[in-house]
Amino acid sequence: MPNPPSETLLRQLAESLGPRGFSRAPEDLKPWLTDWRGRWHGRTAALLSPETPEQVQAIVTQCAAERVAIVPQGGNTSMVGGATPSAEGNSFLLSLRRMRRIREISASDNMLVAEAGLILADVHEAAEGIGRRFPLSLAAKGSATVGGLVSTNAGGTQVLRFGTMRALVLGLEAVLPDGSLYHGLSGLRKDNRGYDLRQMLIGAEGTLGIVTAASLRLVAAVGSRAVAWTGLASPDDALRLLRHLEGRLGDRVESFELIPSNALELVIAHIPGTRAPLAQAHAWHALVEVTAPAGEAGAEHSLAAALADSLDRNLAADATIAANEAQAQALWRLRESIAEAERKQGASLKHDIAVPVSAMPGFLVSARKAVEGLYPGCRIIAFGHLGDGNVHFNVQPPADACSESWLSRPGGDVSDLIYDLVTAAGGSISAEHGIGQMKADALARTADPALLFAQRAIKAALDPAGIMNPGKIFPG
Ligand SMILES: Cc1cc2nc3c(=O)[nH]c(=O)nc-3n(C[C@H](O)[C@H](O)[C@H](O)COP(=O)(O)OP(=O)(O)OC[C@H]3O[C@@H](n4cnc5c(N)ncnc54)[C@H](O)[C@@H]3O)c2cc1C
Numbered sequence: 325m326p327n328p329p330s331e332t333l334l335r336q337l338a339e340s341l342g343p344r345g346f347s348r349a350p351e352d353l354k355p356w357l358t359d360w361r362g363r364w365h366g367r368t369a370a371l372l373s374p375e376t377p378e379q380v381q382a383i384v385t386q387c388a389a390e391r392v393a394i395v396p397q398g399g400n401t402s403m404v405g406g407a408t409p410s411a412e413g414n415s416f417l418l419s420l421r422r423m424r425r426i427r428e429i430s431a432s433d434n435m436l437v438a439e440a441g442l443i444l445a446d447v448h449e450a451a452e453g454i455g456r457r458f459p460l461s462l463a464a465k466g467s468a469t470v471g472g473l474v475s476t477n478a479g480g481t482q483v484l485r486f487g488t489m490r491a492l493v494l495g496l497e498a499v500l501p502d503g504s505l506y507h508g509l510s511g512l513r514k515d516n517r518g519y520d521l522r523q524m525l526i527g528a529e530g531t532l533g534i535v536t537a538a539s540l541r542l543v544a545a546v547g548s549r550a551v552a553w554t555g556l557a558s559p560d561d562a563l564r565l566l567r568h569l570e571g572r573l574g575d576r577v578e579s580f581e582l583i584p585s586n587a588l589e590l591v592i593a594h595i596p597g598t599r600a601p602l603a604q605a606h607a608w609h610a611l612v613e614v615t616a617p618a619g620e621a622g623a624e625h626s627l628a629a630a631l632a633d634s635l636d637r638n639l640a641a642d643a644t645i646a647a648n649e650a651q652a653q654a655l656w657r658l659r660e661s662i663a664e665a666e667r668k669q670g671a672s673l674k675h676d677i678a679v680p681v682s683a684m685p686g687f688l689v690s691a692r693k694a695v696e697g698l699y700p701g702c703r704i705i706a707f708g709h710l711g712d713g714n715v716h717f718n719v720q721p722p723a724d725a726c727s728e729s730w731l732s733r734p735g736g737d738v739s740d741l742i743y744d745l746v747t748a749a750g751g752s753i754s755a756e757h758g759i760g761q762m763k764a765d766a767l768a769r770t771a772d773p774a775l776l777f778a779q780r781a782i783k784a785a786l787d788p789a790g791i792m793n794p795g796k797i798f799p800g
Pocket residue numbers: 360395396397398399400401402403406407420440461462463464467468469470471472473474475476477478479480481529530531533534535536663664756757760793796
């Protein structure tokens with residue numbers, strides 16, 4: 325069990341980090357003690373904002389000596405309460421946001437070395453500056469940081485082609501729980517020196533150490549891109565459409581996002597300036613993005629031909645292709661605003677789940693039936709990355725229920741039911757958001773015992789005092 329920090333430790337940290345790096349002022353702390361969804365609220369002994377890996381190392385070394393807990397935080401966009409400290413207030417909140425330098429960027433190595441606090445949108449911009457791109461994007465790109473993306477093994481809207489962060493992180497620098505600095509930034513394409521510490525730290529949610537920098541894989545810039553919005557009768561049709569488009573266009577299909585009509589309605593109701601892209605209403609929609617390399621036929625031409633063929637084969641009911649960049653962005657805005665629109669609508673139960681891709685259409689039908697049958701009146705908004713077998717199966721309380729009390733009961737039972745259905749389907753209770761504090765009990769209940777054994781053994785070996793982000797992944 326971690327200890328509260330001593331007065332001596334607080335004084336030493338205040339002196340070594342200076343006023344910009346150490347604060348106990350309530351107004352400095354407040355924005356970072358509640359998560360993006362507004363569901364978890366914590367307290368902290370102090371907000372620490374180091375500027376260098378050496379400062380992070382000094383903090384961790386001193387905390388290890390006193391067994392004081394540390395909660396790492398990047399952009400604070402976690403969907404599972406991963407970066408929110410517990411309510412008892414004895415841990416330090418360690419913000420990486422001041423560490424945002426680009427240490428190196430190389431077109432010949434197709435690599436960018438960024439510090440943990442660099443924001444994803446800035447990674448995109450830097451890559452574009454040298455004629456490359458970093459192929460991972462998500463709606464929180466204006467806030468989410470490299471350290472957070474690494475530590476959650478973030479996914480997003482281009483996993484279909486490029487994979488999650490696991491496929492995009494070439495190297496890491498990190499401070500381990502004993503204060504040692506792991507120098508693993510070299511970005512070797514091949515490296516078989518035993519266990520892969522980089523992959524262990526990716527997705528560790530700050531429970532095995534603090535990521536201070538990452539080497540990220542860049543890919544060639546696109547020559548052109550085309551974005552389309554399609555109207556569909558069912559998720560089954562959506563999957564058939566995806567496979568048809570892939571058959572015609574191969575891995576030029578970079579994004580395929582499934583959006584039900586109730587998600588679109590929610591966005592139009594809550595997000596100013598949005599409107600339905602198609603004249604008729606459809607039960608389901610897919611947002612498709614296709615790219616083409618420089619020097620090859622334009623993406624718009626190939627997507628238009630493939631979609632025309634899909635309409636002829638009744639794989640889609642209707643479709644529109646963005647005529648310019650502004651229209652493309654407007655279509656993406658509809659997709660990327662769903663989480664914000666849900667937040668404006670009120671609290672909901674979020675389930676970021678995965679099942680085998682081919683099982684997803686059937687799962688959407690059977691899970692909806694099971695939840696609505698047992699808990700009449702609740703509203704299910706299931707959307708997301710169909711091609712990855714990952715949807716956000718979110719449940720809003722019935723209109724006549726007091727939402728806060730419903731979320732704890734029967735909300736907890738609703739989530740258990742969904743996780744049981746996912747597990748029975750051979751799926752995962754966390755596809756891309758991580759476990760955080762929200763799913764720690766559910767993981768312990770549903771995971772393969774051999775996996776839990778190995779995860780607990782790794783945690784105990786690297787962090788025997790349990791100071792790194794306690795209560796996350798493993799129940800507190
Ligand atoms: C509107 C919206 C849309 C989203 N869409 C997606 C999506 O499509 N795909 C997806 O995968 N996620 C998505 N997310 C979730 C979130 O953006 C990601 O989990 C992101 O990777 C978190 O980055 P962050 O910098 O905000 O991390 P934080 O929220 O600050 O932290 C997340 C976790 O990482 C740990 N951590 C942070 N920095 C470090 C570090 N330097 N070292 C060690 N541990 C660290 C924290 O302790 C915490 O456990 C979305 C969130 C929002 C709000």
